[in-house]
Amino acid sequence: AKLEPSLKSAAPGESFQFIRNGYFCVDSKDSTEGNPVWNRVVSLKSSYKPS
Numbered sequence: 001a002k003l004e005p006s007l008k009s010a011a012p013g014e015s016f017q018f019i020r021n022g023y024f025c026v027d028s029k030d031s032t033e034g035n036p037v038w039n040r041v042v043s044l045k046s047s048y049k050p051s
Helices: 005-009
Strands: 015-018 022-026 038-043
Antiparallel strands (some): 022 038
């Protein structure tokens, strides 16, 4: 996945919504400075129904 460069400085515990994917937070154990590891907190519900 491609992320905005500013997310490299996200601190452990901070959470963000990734468009059309869900909410994610920075892992406090596996992240390193400048290399965050993201954990999904909540998936977004898809309302798309093909016709």
